[in-house]
Amino acid sequence: MTQAIDQTTLLRPHAEQEYAEELQALDRQDDRPRPPSWKLSPWATVTYLLGGVLPGGTVISPKYVGPRRLIEVAVATLATDRALLLLGVPGTAKTWVSEHLSAAVSGSSTLLVQGTSGTAEESIRYGWNYARLLAEGPTAGALVPSPVMTAMQEGRIARVEELTRIPADVQDALITILSEKTLPIPELATEVQAAKGFNVIATANDRDRGVNDLSSALRRRFNTVVLPLPATEEEEIDIVTRRVEQLGASLELPPVPAAAEEIRRVVSVFRELRSGATADGRTKLKSPSGTLSTAEAISVITSGLALSAHFGDGVLRASDIAAGILGSVIKDPVADAVVWNEYLEAVVRERKDWADFYRACREAT
Incomplete structure (x- = not known):
């Protein structure tokens, strides 16, 4: 039966x-x-x-x-x-x-x-x-x-x-x-x-x-x-947020109240590197060999939630997502490492409210 x-x-x-x-x-x-x-x-x-x-x-x-x-x-x-x-x-x-x-x-x-x-x-x-x-x-x-x-x-x-x-x-x-x-x-x-x-x-x-x-x-x-990539940053943030919530519930991860800021940050990084330019269009960027898809952004955030829940204080922080972003961006250990380092120095370092993210990524690198 x-x-x-x-x-x-x-x-x-x-x-x-x-x-x-x-x-x-x-x-x-x-x-x-x-x-x-x-x-x-x-x-x-x-x-x-x-x-x-x-x-x-x-x-x-x-x-x-x-x-x-x-x-x-x-x-x-x-x-x-x-x-x-x-x-x-x-x-x-x-x-x-x-x-x-x-x-x-x-x-x-x-x-x-x-x-x-x-x-x-x-x-x-x-x-x-x-x-x-x-x-x-x-x-x-x-x-x-x-x-x-x-x-x-x-x-x-x-x-x-x-x-x-x-x-x-x-x-x-x-x-x-x-x-x-x-x-x-x-x-x-x-x-x-x-x-x-x-x-x-x-x-x-x-x-x-x-x-x-x-x-x-x-x-x-x-x-x-x-099927295209999400047209706007807000649309992609919405997709990532919804899917992360579903995965978190399925994996029985504790809810992380402060995930919104880091989700926005990950999506912003992925979109800028994908498009080859910063969101304001002022700085041209090299794109890595990987696709940096929405699915990868979801994976980075979910992995960060697991780190935060099991090895952190329950608040998703830049240090929880830095290693995941590094793994998503650097598929080619030589060419993509150059792209990532240039992005960190030319873009991330110059954003005052991203100082914690810059430090975390440097430590992970």
Whole structure:
């Protein structure tokens, strides 16, 4: 007998587990047309991603902070026969958006293929239970369906992470699936035809261009939505703050009341080094080799919270985040170290209210 999972013991619940109450509230009040097999209408799916207040006062928390039109285009794509490709630099919430879209549309985000250089065709098509294959020969019972095959059979969303990391010949296994909506099984002289509601969400990294570029035939099967970095500093601070609060609660870190100042500082550093100029535009800067994404800013703050809670006085200080920033900025120990030192001396040192941060970074360096 399958035992119920106590979600409070899970380090990282799936989206459909963590936000089950919100999904149920949307389902109850969602009176708009739903495409076949969809758990929510496109309108409710967008509301789930971007947040809002339902009639009756139920608050739907925002899962993604960014242009509404991008999410509307992504959701509308899933309601057509075209697959969705989420493209962007590392840390722009591609995986996060993919997971929540799947949870809202299919009620499950777990039909996942993780793309790597070693991903085999079986991960996209199907494999075999070799013990049964040897004993029985090719039979339906010996066949092991891939997440994509399962999604086709059940009319759900399949996710393919880091598509451009997958070898080109394996990528092309998706062409027939996406164009014909069928998966041939020649060993059994049969095929799997996709049920209504089936679609694919793939993610790809801007930094991986040239690794395993998509063929033109495969690219035509996708509608591409580019997820940008946060447009403003305030928007990025809001994203970091929300996510840090969620992670802190999940990791059972004590609340840190004075985190706002350090979050703003980390976001400011990351944005200036990313853009190659200070916020006021007066000083040109060299950019490091890393992406300095919002996700990395979240990691720096979360690590700082752990240091503050377990080895400090419970107040997040510059010394708690200095080492984390150093690790994020300096990926190349030679070139990035030069970039960081120049930034410390030309920018950080000159800001009078950043004296504690300058000292902490110098000590960490």
